[in-house]
Amino acid sequence: MEQLTQDFLRTKKLPHIWCPGCGNGIVTAALVRAIERTGFDQKDVVIVSGIGCSSRAAGYLNFNTLHTTHGRALAFATGLKMARPELKLFVIMGDGDCSAIGGNHFIHSARRNIDLNAIVVNNHIYGMTGGQHSPLTPTGKKATTAPGGTLEPAFDLLKLARGAGATFGAKGNAAQPRQLEQLIIRAANHKGFSVVEALSPCPIAYGRRNKLGGAVDMLREMKEKSISVERAANMDEAELEDRTINGVLFSDDAPEYAEAYYRSIGKDIG
Amino acid sequence: MAFEIMSGSQAAAVAVQRTGIDLVVAYPITPQTAIVETLANFDARGELGGEFVSVESEYAALACCYGAAAAGARVFTATASHGLAYMHEVIHWCSGARVPVVMANVNRTIGAPWCLDPDQGDSLSQRDTGWMQIYCSGAQEVLDTVMQAYLLSEELLLPCMVVFDGFYISHTYEAVDVPDEDSARAFIGPPSFEAQVKPGSPANLHGLTTGDNQVKLIRNRHEAMLRAPDLFKTINSKFAETFGRSYGVIDSVIPPGAKTVILAAGATAETVRWSLPKLDNTGFIQLRMFRPFPREEICSVLETHGVEKVVVIDRNCSTGMGGIFAQELRSAVYDLNNPPAVQDIILAGGIDLTFEMLESIIKEDKYQGQVEQIWGVDLK
Numbered sequence: 001m002e003q004l005t006q007d008f009l010r011t012k013k014l015p016h017i018w019c020p021g022c023g024n025g026i027v028t029a030a031l032v033r034a035i036e037r038t039g040f041d042q043k044d045v046v047i048v049s050g051i052g053c054s055s056r057a058a059g060y061l062n063f064n065t066l067h068t069t070h071g072r073a074l075a076f077a078t079g080l081k082m083a084r085p086e087l088k089l090f091v092i093m094g095d096g097d098c099s100a101i102g103g104n105h106f107i108h109s110a111r112r113n114i115d116l117n118a119i120v121v122n123n124h125i126y127g128m129t130g131g132q133h134s135p136l137t138p139t140g141k142k143a144t145t146a147p148g149g150t151l152e153p154a155f156d157l158l159k160l161a162r163g164a165g166a167t168f169g170a171k172g173n174a175a176q177p178r179q180l181e182q183l184i185i186r187a188a189n190h191k192g193f194s195v196v197e198a199l200s201p202c203p204i205a206y207g208r209r210n211k212l213g214g215a216v217d218m219l220r221e222m223k224e225k226s227i228s229v230e231r232a233a234n235m236d237e238a239e240l241e242d243r244t245i246n247g248v249l250f251s252d253d254a255p256e257y258a259e260a261y262y263r264s265i266g267k268d269i270g
Numbered sequence: 271m272a273f274e275i276m277s278g279s280q281a282a283a284v285a286v287q288r289t290g291i292d293l294v295v296a297y298p299i300t301p302q303t304a305i306v307e308t309l310a311n312f313d314a315r316g317e318l319g320g321e322f323v324s325v326e327s328e329y330a331a332l333a334c335c336y337g338a339a340a341a342g343a344r345v346f347t348a349t350a351s352h353g354l355a356y357m358h359e360v361i362h363w364c365s366g367a368r369v370p371v372v373m374a375n376v377n378r379t380i381g382a383p384w385c386l387d388p389d390q391g392d393s394l395s396q397r398d399t400g401w402m403q404i405y406c407s408g409a410q411e412v413l414d415t416v417m418q419a420y421l422l423s424e425e426l427l428l429p430c431m432v433v434f435d436g437f438y439i440s441h442t443y444e445a446v447d448v449p450d451e452d453s454a455r456a457f458i459g460p461p462s463f464e465a466q467v468k469p470g471s472p473a474n475l476h477g478l479t480t481g482d483n484q485v486k487l488i489r490n491r492h493e494a495m496l497r498a499p500d501l502f503k504t505i506n507s508k509f510a511e512t513f514g515r516s517y518g519v520i521d522s523v524i525p526p527g528a529k530t531v532i533l534a535a536g537a538t539a540e541t542v543r544w545s546l547p548k549l550d551n552t553g554f555i556q557l558r559m560f561r562p563f564p565r566e567e568i569c570s571v572l573e574t575h576g577v578e579k580v581v582v583i584d585r586n587c588s589t590g591m592g593g594i595f596a597q598e599l600r601s602a603v604y605d606l607n608n609p610p611a612v613q614d615i616i617l618a619g620g621i622d623l624t625f626e627m628l629e630s631i632i633k634e635d636k637y638q639g640q641v642e643q644i645w646g647v648d649l650k
Contacts, residue, residue: 051384067383067384069381070352071327100326101327101328101356103326126298129299130298130303130307132296132297132307133324135326144303144307145296145306145307145310145324146324147311147313147314148314150324
């Protein structure tokens, strides 16, 4: 583990800026372990991020890393992938980043089924700016821009991704980091647009305002609500109410965009 | 009226609440977020007096303002930096469509790389979009200017951007004389402009036109904006009668015999103002209105006092040319019989202006004569 840290983290950039109890470190660690297990060459791995708390991970990870504009990381990553299709791209986004300003790039990356691995750290809030509601804030939850609770329904991000054409979707959380790591490995090995939604606690900007307790309480609740895809398959709607289904929710076969493009100009990038 | 301790961001929000706003549209971005958060709190307490909607992007925020203003509503949004850049298309659209929108922009550097310091390049890059721009040097000025901006904007049917520096103004607190709701609303009155979208009277708005027609619209807009300085003076006379204070499109302090004047906009103007007594025989101009550019007012002050040199504080840089306020000033004074030398102090990246920097510019020999451009980072 120590070697992994030395190799894959820019230790000079530490300590990180994340608040006490934040799940971003857990998700980032799961990503690092997953990349190590895939056996990808470090120099072929690129981390692209937008802006927000989770996007700071790009600064701490010792790969080729690109910190881009809010919501647009997938568009930058698309350019990289098309120019250098052999690279292994991981795009780290937050829920606000990915599904609000980034919503358009998200659905079009899915539609093309381009081989990018989107890691969406969903803490249900804009954390960096201090707790405004995002398109993934559950209805009724409080935020500084919704002091009485947001009226808006949240996206089901993975249904949105699949509906738009993504071929791999998985859900994990910071309370079950080993499972999250396995899901990221599966996503990385899948050819096509892969989305891993990682639920993550934000005790400071979300939990406190919504009286969800501290980080430990939030993680405990995350774990207790979690249920595997396999177990959920045998349960009815009433039993699944208020539960989060974890695991690989879909894995489909469809032509991958960069490969199809290069084939169309007579190059096989297989 | 009562004094309250508040930040520049809170002052902007309180001003909006006092105007009798119809719609606030919010999207967070540092260092602006406290403005929309304060307005969200007014809304949660049932004190906003209008509607509050939180949207998915800055583009959506301004487009939403446009839609509401087209229906005759008094609207507000606030942004900064990348948020303003992202709005760019709708910024043009609002002025082209002649809807009165008031927006606060809190200056912050535009990347890459990411930076939070208050470079003015965000608002200045919107110079040619047909919006009026007014720069404020403190929280009181922010509050008063936001209120006045509605009168300007609704009379001229042009959007108005109220600009102030991130952190130096947005996050610092000062005592602000806050008008009570009744006198503020009596001063501003209800929205006076006609709705473009009228139920029962359908029309196709802003569809395709030709250059021949477009030029007329652009000219109308330009001529309307040129009325802003005089209107601003009228509004401020009325404001002074009601609230006991007022502002000019520029403000100047020129001691008798001063041949050098420092020109600044935003928070740096306050630094210059307070440094003045210790800078021998130096004058000061605060550039408040930037669009339209107050050419006549500035030239009149420079000519009256026989100013020989203007030191311009630019917390911005147009790459390949230099500070933007300095460029505008050089252009404005070009036709004077004895135009002053213009020396440009570039604080791009949002770096701070200190008294020591001003002292060295004014007093050190190496900065006298024909030194046109000085980078703030070279000043010790």
